[in-house]
Amino acid sequence: MSIATCRVDTMDEQDKFALLTQVIEEYERKPSNLIQVLHYAQSIFGFVGADVQRVIAQKMDLPLAKITGVLTFYSFFSTAPRGRHIISVCLGTACFIRGGQPILDHLKEILGIDVGETTEDQRFSLEIRRCIGACGMGPSLIIDEQVFKRLNVSGIEQILDEFE
Amino acid sequence: MIRLTINNKAIEVPEGTSILEAAKANSILIPNLCYLEDVQKIGSCRICVVEVKGMPNLQASCVTNVKEGMVVHTNSQRVRKARRVIYELILSDHPTDCLICERNQACELQTLGEILQVGETRFSGERSKIIVDDSSLAVVRDHDKCILCRRCVTTCNEIQGVRILDMIHRGFASTISTGLELPLGETSCTNCGQCVNVCPVGALKEKDATEMVWEALQDPERTVIVQTAPAVRVALGEEFGLEPGSNVTGKMAASLWDLGFDHVFDTNFAADLTIIEEGTELLQRLITNLYLDGVITEEQVKKTGIEPLTEKVALPMITSCSPGWIKYAEHYFPDQLEHISTCKSPHMMLGALIKSHFAEISGIDPDKMFVVSIMPCTAKKFEANREELRNDGRKNVDAVLTTRELAKMIKDAGIDFLNLQDRDFENPLGISTGAADIFGVTGGVMEAALRTVYEIVTGRELPFEGLHVGPMMGLDRIKSATVTIENPTEAFSFLDGAEVGIASTSGLAGAATLLAEIKEGKSPYTFIEIMGCPGGCISGGGQPRMTSEETRIKRMKGIYTEDESKTLRKSHENPFITKIYEEFLEKPLGHKSHELLHTHYIKRKKY
Numbered sequence: 001m002s003i004a005t006c007r008v009d010t011m012d013e014q015d016k017f018a019l020l021t022q023v024i025e026e027y028e029r030k031p032s033n034l035i036q037v038l039h040y041a042q043s044i045f046g047f048v049g050a051d052v053q054r055v056i057a058q059k060m061d062l063p064l065a066k067i068t069g070v071l072t073f074y075s076f077f078s079t080a081p082r083g084r085h086i087i088s089v090c091l092g093t094a095c096f097i098r099g100g101q102p103i104l105d106h107l108k109e110i111l112g113i114d115v116g117e118t119t120e121d122q123r124f125s126l127e128i129r130r131c132i133g134a135c136g137m138g139p140s141l142i143i144d145e146q147v148f149k150r151l152n153v154s155g156i157e158q159i160l161d162e163f164e
Numbered sequence: 165m166i167r168l169t170i171n172n173k174a175i176e177v178p179e180g181t182s183i184l185e186a187a188k189a190n191s192i193l194i195p196n197l198c199y200l201e202d203v204q205k206i207g208s209c210r211i212c213v214v215e216v217k218g219m220p221n222l223q224a225s226c227v228t229n230v231k232e233g234m235v236v237h238t239n240s241q242r243v244r245k246a247r248r249v250i251y252e253l254i255l256s257d258h259p260t261d262c263l264i265c266e267r268n269q270a271c272e273l274q275t276l277g278e279i280l281q282v283g284e285t286r287f288s289g290e291r292s293k294i295i296v297d298d299s300s301l302a303v304v305r306d307h308d309k310c311i312l313c314r315r316c317v318t319t320c321n322e323i324q325g326v327r328i329l330d331m332i333h334r335g336f337a338s339t340i341s342t343g344l345e346l347p348l349g350e351t352s353c354t355n356c357g358q359c360v361n362v363c364p365v366g367a368l369k370e371k372d373a374t375e376m377v378w379e380a381l382q383d384p385e386r387t388v389i390v391q392t393a394p395a396v397r398v399a400l401g402e403e404f405g406l407e408p409g410s411n412v413t414g415k416m417a418a419s420l421w422d423l424g425f426d427h428v429f430d431t432n433f434a435a436d437l438t439i440i441e442e443g444t445e446l447l448q449r450l451i452t453n454l455y456l457d458g459v460i461t462e463e464q465v466k467k468t469g470i471e472p473l474t475e476k477v478a479l480p481m482i483t484s485c486s487p488g489w490i491k492y493a494e495h496y497f498p499d500q501l502e503h504i505s506t507c508k509s510p511h512m513m514l515g516a517l518i519k520s521h522f523a524e525i526s527g528i529d530p531d532k533m534f535v536v537s538i539m540p541c542t543a544k545k546f547e548a549n550r551e552e553l554r555n556d557g558r559k560n561v562d563a564v565l566t567t568r569e570l571a572k573m574i575k576d577a578g579i580d581f582l583n584l585q586d587r588d589f590e591n592p593l594g595i596s597t598g599a600a601d602i603f604g605v606t607g608g609v610m611e612a613a614l615r616t617v618y619e620i621v622t623g624r625e626l627p628f629e630g631l632h633v634g635p636m637m638g639l640d641r642i643k644s645a646t647v648t649i650e651n652p653t654e655a656f657s658f659l660d661g662a663e664v665g666i667a668s669t670s671g672l673a674g675a676a677t678l679l680a681e682i683k684e685g686k687s688p689y690t691f692i693e694i695m696g697c698p699g700g701c702i703s704g705g706g707q708p709r710m711t712s713e714e715t716r717i718k719r720m721k722g723i724y725t726e727d728e729s730k731t732l733r734k735s736h737e738n739p740f741i742t743k744i745y746e747e748f749l750e751k752p753l754g755h756k757s758h759e760l761l762h763t764h765y766i767k768r769k770k771y
Contacts, residue, residue: 063330072334
């Protein structure tokens with residue numbers, strides 16, 4: 001997936017759709033490979049929008065409702081453009097008990113968005129995760145691929161400043 | 165056989181039976197909700213849970229099969245308590261405005277409440293979003309009332325193969341919706357209404373036309389004319405407590421007169437007319453291709469009296485009466501549309517005739533006419549609004565009421581339906597033959613067409629017992645047969661020994677199979693009948709709920725009984741059909757026919 005991410009930065013829409021078609025071919029249009037195809041689609045386009053869903057449905061001969069159903073079931077997928085940085089707040093049991101919820105509430109307040117939304121300047125998108133495997137060091141969150149541990153509400157703004 | 169005990173009763177059932185079905189077969193009813201015989205067993209709602217000895221958790225009886233020596237309790241305190249909690253949880257996210265819900269007293273959730281006698285609802289909390297989607301011309305979705313049982317999803321995907329509905333989102337946010345959560349009216353929904361028929365609550369319903377019809381009936385300026393489809397008369401009685409398949413033709417006509425319609429006609433008349441037009445179209449397609457391929461000479465063509473077309477035409481030809489099927493074809497098989505007969509569906513034909521021929525002979529201004537069709541169908545509501553189904557700018561049909569909607573109006577008007585004296589339809593557009601009756605059931609249009617076409621070609625009656633084409637009857641998904649033409653008349657002598665492949669299917673999943681064959685150039689048929697709903701119009705999306713296999717069979721029998729009771733059973737024997745050609749239409753496929761009785765189709769997108 002990271003390879004696709006590197007290549008797509010310089011691609012135009014047409015090339016992106018060509019790459020998506022190639023991915024679908026590689027997965028032999030098998031319905032059981034839908035999730036992998038959707039992962040690639042999200043890497044290529046940044047999100048899985050209406051046009052992309054239509055193309056996947058058509059090429060894999062799957063109902064459009066099935067594609068939308070799978071996409072909206074898993075929180076990893078986004079059907080709308082996302083921000084430059086993705087904040088994922090862990091709300092697994094351990095992080096939740098250690099204060100994950102106030103961290104999330106604070107983020108919502110300072111960013112002015114709800115979970116699943118993106119700031120107007122496209123800087124941040126806010127998501128929640130169910131356990132990122134850092135239970136001993138909660139509450140924790142991930143921004144892009146960087147993990148922040150043992151958080152408290154007062155230190156949040158300082159962390160966000162690191163991301164443009 | 166498997167032996168087990170349910171509620172201490174020793175029973176024996178075949179292997180593979182679910183506990184729910186085993187219980188039912190032995191007079192033990194287990195309350196259930198999402199389960200639907202022949203359609204869905206998924207254990208989603210959990211209402212049907214039972215206690216199975218040795219299993220720590222309660223089991224959903226619709227998805228748990230019986231095992232040798234199983235000990236089951238369906239009404240222990242533990243089960244009753246759990247069932248009530250589950251019911252209360254469902255209610256916690258369901259409106260309780262039952263008195264003003266259109267499913268009042270006909271709601272499965274309400275009935276369940278009566279069975280369970282839940283005295284209180286202890287859970288109150290956040291409610292799902294209230295969204296009403298009335299973008300479709302046929303079907304309205306009220307998410308607020310949806311209990312997420314998924315019957316509509318299963319029906320749309322597996323029975324109809326239309327596949328536009330699915331579960332969208334997750335957890336509390338889950339809803340039944342379409343791809344991209346588009347409004348229904350913007351999807352490739354065929355408007356068949358099979359989802360409406362299986363909905364246990366008020367979440368799916370037809371788009372109301374009753375108010376529009378009431379208004380027209382009250383308007384002294386307007387002449388309100390009604391027509392009724394063949395399948396309505398064997399189902400309408402169910403709304404008044406009669407057995408499915410009970411024939412209420414006379415009471416139905418009487419109730420329409422009592423409702424104040426100015427003229428009461430019968431769509432069946434136009435069904436007979438359809439047979440003449442469609443039968444001639446089939447012969448024309450055959451003759452055209454034989455002539456252009458050089459198999460028959462111009463001389464031979466002339467003897468048949470049928471004018472060939474100038475270009476080769478698509479075969480097999482497919483029937484066009486079912487608007488659910490038509491919209492399905494437009495979305496899913498846009499390149500095969502030329503296979504579909506150009507005949508309008510019967511009620512649109514009749515509408516066109518009412519506003520032209522009948523207007524002429526009665527002297528009524530067609531602009532003051534309001535034509536209402538009573539249909540077993542939700543897709544007809546969309547069809548009536550098609551731009552291409554207008555003549556002189558006027559809609560052929562102004563409003564379509566489903567069988568259910570007519571029943572509502574009859575009740576609302578205070579008409580004592582069961583005690584009505586039978587009355588007749590009006591002439592000339594109210595007389596029909598038995599061939600028209602069977603339009604309402606799968607295989608019926610094919611049989612009706614064969615009764616006429618075979619006789620045109622051979623001069624003899626269709627050689628099947630009781631005029632019934634056995635292989636086309638019944639509820640199998642796809643039925644096929646070969647009719648061999650023997651000793652045709654001299655005009656059709658070139659067809660001697662010809663084997664004509666025919667097929668009929670009902671339900672859109674079967675249509676997909678037959679169309680795929682055509683697409684691949686492998687279809688062995690000359691003539692195909694397709695009806696959009698499983699079993700045909702008898703189980704249309706506008707018929708009384710629920711349509712089980714048993715209901716279908718009873719309605720089917722009702723239709724065949726009606727056919728057999730008629731003296732005239734072949735469309736070409738209808739004296740008023742002969743008359744309308746003499747006085748108005750001139751000849752089948754003639755200029756007037758093309759203008760009033762035929763149409764074209766539109767290529768649409770699948771996604």
